[in-house]
Amino acid sequence: MGEMPFNNTVTGSTPSAVDFRYYRDPEIFAAEQRRIYAGPVWNYLGFEAEVPNAGDFISTYIGTVPVVLNRDKAGALHAWVNRCAHKGALVCRSARGNSKDGAFVCVYHQWAYDSKGNLAGAPFQRGMNGQGGYGPDFIKAEHGLQKVKVAVLSGMVFGSLDESAPPLEEFLGEVMCANVRRVLNRPIRILGYARQMMAGNWKLYSENSRDSYHGGLLHLFYPTFGIYRPSQKGKSEISEAGFHSLFSVYKPTGDIDYKNYGEQANREMTGGVATLQDARVIQYRPDIAGDVLLSIQSLFPSVVLQQIQNTLASRQVLPRAVDQTELIWTYFGYADDDADMTRHRIRNLNLVGPAGFISMEDGEAVELVQNGTAGNEGGRSLMTMGGGENIAREYTPIGMDENNVRGFWKGYFGLMRGWNQGDARSG
């Protein structure tokens, strides 16, 4: 066998040919929790705008591990594993809320923690009248919640369970950071949530969001309605280690009058089998400076940040089981949007989300592959389009290659190398 730089010794998989076992094997799923989610990566936790005030908190996950993000009285963000140091119970039982005194108390035995996750007190710690309680060797400082390192980029909050993780901006790389800053260029307003459960492995969705090849082939809304899309230029990029992916489509250059851009670029229809009765759903109003019209950015391992028309959203990719993935859509606009712009964004949201005209099919695609690969462990996918085994930092044009999908697997195999040879890492 020739040189395969990312060859996995167990399955012989490469970034362009992956054993279907990776979608189906509970042992691999368990190894991923330790090596990837608890590994030297940064997991998306939410937006700062979701916890704007002192005491605000949200419950989220790093992989399958429950985590709480909260803001303390001084305004600092903290995150910890939502697992009581006593018996392992969930401490915080709400999806979101505000803790006025900044305390989080486990209901089971009333162990109380502060916003940083430090143990503030345990009932009857010293017993009573010389009876019961813990011994003198019980030190509160040793029984805090597991801390999660927190880092923020333009209001997007990430957490890491691994002390050895590189700084967030280094992990993401310059190209990825620049796009996050571009999309989150000013304060945002959360518009709401949608949750989509797919009966498929999380990597199938991670591939999907890095796969430009399927875009115009699976999602037939635009061609069906004959919506003319000008010959848009764009490019695919990945980060150095391959983990992260960015698709950018540029605004048309030349004599386009941006005031009428929506009319000219989006509403001209030709050759479809149907006509939109109300084209406001696809209308575009320039809202971000610069030349990028659309971007779909996948940040390994847990989130997609999108700008599609005037829909802005994060999609948190949460592995629930080897064959169950939950996608949490967090929709947002900018804080300076007026009521009309907000309504426009809500109308635009018909394009995306679990019921999105150009996104709903991804849920079906994930399940089709999960179901289709049943009983075919040992079989492999084919992802050589546009470059064979090659993985380029940048690839143009968009739509006829699988470069960024290979990038994902390059990063993945890097973290998973030797997963079957025993794991020293503890989650």
Place this chain on the structure above:
Amino acid sequence: MQDQDKIRQAVDVLNTEYAHCIDNDTLEAWPDFFVDDCEYQIIGRENVEAGLPAAVMFCDSRGMLVDRVVALRKANVYPEHTSRHMVGNCLLLGVEGDVIRAEANYVVFQTRLDGETKIFNAGKYVDEIVRVDGVLKFRRRACVYDTHRIQTLLVTPI
């Protein structure tokens, strides 16, 4: 002014006809349950309770309802399925002039090709109903759903 029982009865009949329209897969007739200048949305209860406006489906014209049906028939790709609505009796919230405000609980069961029937979406309709040429139509219908986890995707109206 009609008496409340008659209005209640009429709204229940409207809800029954609406549910049968979707469950019988005669979706082309579904937009006719709405006035032209309507607002139809499917929105999570968590958003409504938090005062957040994002819906998974939001149509503020009858034309957008038609577009939804055409996209379902011709463009979108989804698991083949049938729907079965169970709609509770309506709760009349108020009658002001020609506008009836009402709510009704619903459950939508979905059956896919494997033949298993599962609860796909449970929630309540929050409606504003008006009479047009003697026929009751929805001016606003919000499907406020409890089932936050949408299984696979949502394409068929609720």
